[in-house]
Amino acid sequence: MKQVPAEYYQLLEQLQVVDFVLVELTLYLDTHNEDLEAIKQFNHHAKERKQIKKQFESQFGPLQQFGNSYSGYPWNWDDSPWPWQV
Amino acid sequence: MNTHFKTYYPYVSPFDPCKPMVKKTYSTPPNLYLGFQPPNLPQFTPMEALRAGTLWKPLYDPWYSPYEKGKKGVPS
Amino acid sequence: MWIYEKKLQYPVRVSTCNPMLAKFLIEQYGGADGELAAALRYLNQRYTIPDRVIGLLTDIGTEEFAHLEMIATMVYKLTKDATPEQLKTAGLGDHYVDHGKDLFYHNAAGVPFTATYIQAKGDPITDLYEDIAAEEKARATYQWIINMSDDTDLNDALRFLREREIVHSQRFREAVEILKEEQGKKKIF
Ligand SMILES: [Fe+2]
Numbered sequence: 001m002k003q004v005p006a007e008y009y010q011l012l013e014q015l016q017v018v019d020f021v022l023v024e025l026t027l028y029l030d031t032h033n034e035d036l037e038a039i040k041q042f043n044h045h046a047k048e049r050k051q052i053k054k055q056f057e058s059q060f061g062p063l064q065q066f067g068n069s070y071s072g073y074p075w076n077w078d079d080s081p082w083p084w085q086v
Numbered sequence: 087m088n089t090h091f092k093t094y095y096p097y098v099s100p101f102d103p104c105k106p107m108v109k110k111t112y113s114t115p116p117n118l119y120l121g122f123q124p125p126n127l128p129q130f131t132p133m134e135a136l137r138a139g140t141l142w143k144p145l146y147d148p149w150y151s152p153y154e155k156g157k158k159g160v161p162s
Numbered sequence: 163m164w165i166y167e168k169k170l171q172y173p174v175r176v177s178t179c180n181p182m183l184a185k186f187l188i189e190q191y192g193g194a195d196g197e198l199a200a201a202l203r204y205l206n207q208r209y210t211i212p213d214r215v216i217g218l219l220t221d222i223g224t225e226e227f228a229h230l231e232m233i234a235t236m237v238y239k240l241t242k243d244a245t246p247e248q249l250k251t252a253g254l255g256d257h258y259v260d261h262g263k264d265l266f267y268h269n270a271a272g273v274p275f276t277a278t279y280i281q282a283k284g285d286p287i288t289d290l291y292e293d294i295a296a297e298e299k300a301r302a303t304y305q306w307i308i309n310m311s312d313d314t315d316l317n318d319a320l321r322f323l324r325e326r327e328i329v330h331s332q333r334f335r336e337a338v339e340i341l342k343e344e345q346g347k348k349k350i351f
Contacts, residue, residue, distance in 0.1 A: 009173075012169060012173070013136075013173060015169060016136055016169065016170070016171065016172060016173065017132045017133050017135075017136045018132060019171070020132070020135055020136040020141075020171070020172070021132045021135055021136075021141055023171070023221075023225060024135065024140065024141035024142070024329070025141070026221050027218065027221055027222065027225075027329065027330075027333050028123070028141075028142075028333075030215075030217045030218040030221055030333065031122075031123075031215075031218060031333055031336040031337060031340060032123070032125065035125050037125065037126065038125070045132075062168070063167050063168050063169060064165050064166065064167050064168070065165075065166075066165060068165055082168065083168055083169050083170045083231065083235065084170070084174075084231070084234060084235035084238050084239070113301070113302070113305065115301065115328045115331070116328065116332075117328050117329075117331045117332040117335060120332060122336050122339050123332065123336065136172065136322075137322075138325060139172075139321065139322040139323070139324070139325025139326055139329070140325050140326075140328070140329050142329075145325075145328060145329055145332060146325065147325070147328055148321050148325065149304070149305050149308055149321055149324050150308070150317070150321070151308045151309050151310070151311055151312065151317055152309060153311070153312035153314075154312075154314055154317060
């Protein structure tokens with residue numbers, strides 16, 4: 001049976017870490033839309049997440065679809081595992 | 087910093103069928119005290135933030151079950 | 163529109179095969195103060211709330227769907243390899259008869275999800291107070307589930323979810339402050 005390598009979990013966690021900071025800053029900025037420092041921090045992490053997303057997808061396939069990620073060949077969006085399976 | 091718990095001592099009757107829990111506690115999370123969040127509050131590192139469930143140190147208020155050793159402080 | 167992302171918001175681990183915990187957890191899946199009710203409540207209110215807080219309702223509502231997926235993951239992991247016998251002893255016999263291993267939107271007592279869990283009064287302050295109360299109720303529910311669980315890995319993820327309710331409540335409280343502010347006055351922090 002095919003299982004994901006340890007690196008999958010490491011990269012996934014890196015993404016979860018930066019995305020969580022982005023979620024927290026998003027909710028904060030929704031009620032503090034003039035906090036320039038927080039906006040700078042947000043943009044910094046948004047850039048960082050782009051890089052991690054790229055690295056993750058190059059190894060483990062698309063994270064999003066409907067065109068928000070590129071596809072490999074054959075179509076690999078619907079490849080297992082799904083998040084609740086790992 | 088405010089405490090995350092408050093305690094009270096309910097009346098104990100000699101006819102209470104179960105062994106009385108003399109001291110009871112209830113949760114008073116930090117959102118009751120913070121008001122409109124001021125800018126530049128201390129933050130966790132990104133990794134700590136994910137573990138804590140919040141980026142903001144003053145909003146951190148973890149809950150442990152009686153089966154777990156209650157460990158406070160920085161999340162690991 | 164919404165875009166699905168193939169990852170959980172927080173890594174969910176379950177250390178012991180204890181299907182009884184799934185029975186408790188389903189409260190946060192299809193119960194009155196669960197994640198589904200939360201998501202639907204906020205996303206429904208945002209159409210008529212003042213523009214200043216639409217973004218907040220949209221984002222918290224969206225995050226609640228990520229929490230729903232975490233709860234589903236916990237239930238899935240706790241039940242996927244359980245035998246009918248184990249499910250029966252865990253109190254999930256009734257569930258198994260009706261749904262097999264499928265998840266279902268009902269609460270811990272098996273009452274199916276209903277739209278009446280969600281309030282929509284069309285009055286911004288009323289709706290936001292409802293949201294604050296909903297977050298506190300969800301926080302309390304997580305406390306009681308954690309109290310009954312000896313699975314430290316599971317509790318780790320539940321603790322994350324409980325903390326999220328604290329942050330959401332904080333933001334809704336701020337939304338009330340924004341809406342009650344006197345108009346034409348400069349904001350002071
Ligand atoms: Fe919430």
